Amino acid sequence: MKAKFLVPLILFIGLAGFLAFGLTLNPREVPSPLIDKPAPNFSLARLDDPARPFALEEMKGQVWLLNVWASWCVACRQEHPLLVQMARQKIVPVVGLNYKEVRGDGAINARGMALEAETAMAIERARRWLTDHGDPYVLSVLDIDGRVGIDFGVYGVPETFLIDTEGRIRYKHIGPITPESLKQVILPKIEEIRRAG
Amino acid sequence: MPVERFPKALRALALAALLGATPLAMAQQSVADPGLAPTVAPDPQLESDVMELSHKLRCLVCQNQSIAESNAPLAVDLRNQVREQLASGRSKDDVVDYLVARYGDFVLYEPPFKATTLLLWGGPVLLLVGGAGWLAYRLRRRASEVAAAGHLSEAERQRARELLAGAAQPSSESPESRS
Structure with missing residues (x-):
């Protein structure tokens, strides 16, 4: 046991290795248990025609993105030009899930507000935002109370779900989409699904 | 606080704004606002169940708070979900x-x-068992070392007796050299 003095050093290196690995993880990115599971079904009012509901099944047969957004969400503004560009290039259809447009905005006290009034306000705000920043969505739906958001395990905006032809969630992107994440992760995954399907 | 992800610069800006706005916000809160009263189930038993369960659930926005403690909008939503579902x-x-x-x-x-x-x-059990095993090994080894040290040769015994009797110097010198 001549090398006994090395034991604390080895223990230290092992511990430091664990801690260094821990530093590379992002605790804000909670892995979704919904990956490879059927996307929770929903039927919500369309932003362009609130009298008409949109159901998830309508996208069956397509590979598409569900992008969670809101006009009060600052980080959404960051990814928005990329979505607009994707729409222009017709890479993949993107459906917008407008999440808690009114009550999610910390600047508005929406408690006690009637649902009709809140919906009308949400439509007005969301439409104005899309006019100002460009509308990359094939359509957007209104999740006024965030209930569908909970079904999708949304815990922040923006989040983006990649859904395959059978309506299964294949990938979840947390936070704004960046050109790198689009090129390195999302586009290859879309390719992979299209090749397999 | 809206649930969203700020880029870094914006986060710093938001923090600065929050710090600046805190006294103002507190001043506004102190004005009794019926809209800010938390939702509570009418049945106290149900409400205590809701709170008990909420304390075991982690808020995803403020990750070191339970949904009972956090006032993040998502925590409020989830608390309402818990309440609604227990009530049903x-x-x-x-x-x-x-x-x-x-x-x-x-x-x-x-x-x-x-x-x-x-x-x-x-892990903890593994550490406990490992530690106990190591301790047992060390103790046994020490015991055998002590036992081995207990066997003296006849010459050593003789010398020990002399030392105890005060007849010898604790060195290799001969007893006669003592003055």
Whole structure:
């Protein structure tokens, strides 16, 4: 046991290795248990025609993105030009899930507000935002109370779900989409699904 | 606080703005606002169940707070979900399953025991058993060392007797050299 003095050093290196690995993880990115599971079904009012509901099944047969957004969400503004560009290039259809447009905005006290009034306000705000920043969505739906958001395990905006032809969630992107994440992760995954399907 | 992800610069800006706005916000809160009263179930038993369960569920926005403690909008939404579902007669396990299906085991402050958490739960036991084993090994070795040291040769015994009798110097010198 001549090398006994090395034991604390080895223990230290092992511990430091664990801690260094821990530093590379992002605790804000909670892995979704919904990956490879059927996307929770929903039927919500369309932003362009609130009298008409949109159901998830309508996208069956397509590979598409569900992008969670809101006009009060600052980080959404960051990814928005990329979505607009994707729409222009017709890479993949993107459906917008407008999440808690009114009550999610910390600047508005929406408690006690009637649902009709809140919906009308949400439509007005969301439409104005899309006019100002460009509308990359094939359509957007209104999740006024965030209930569908909970079904999708949304815990922040923006989040983006990649859904395959059978309506299964294949990938979840947390936070704004960046050109790198689009090129390195999302586009290859879309390719992979299209090749397999 | 809206639930969203700020880029770094904006986050710093928002923090500065928050710090600046805090006294103002507190001043506004102190003005009694009926709209800010928290939602509470009319049945006290139900409400205590809701709170008990909420304390075991982690808020995903403020990750070191339970959804009972956090006032993040999502925590409020989830608390309302818990309340609504318990009120409709679902069991606590049903509600937990509902949230785990959407947010994963991460929402549980007490992680479940399964293959991926084996080391987490088994780790302390492993350390205890390992430590106890090492201790037992060391003690046994020391005992055998002591036992081995206990066997003296006849010459050593003789010398020890002389030392104890004060007849010899504790060195290799001969007894005669003592003056």
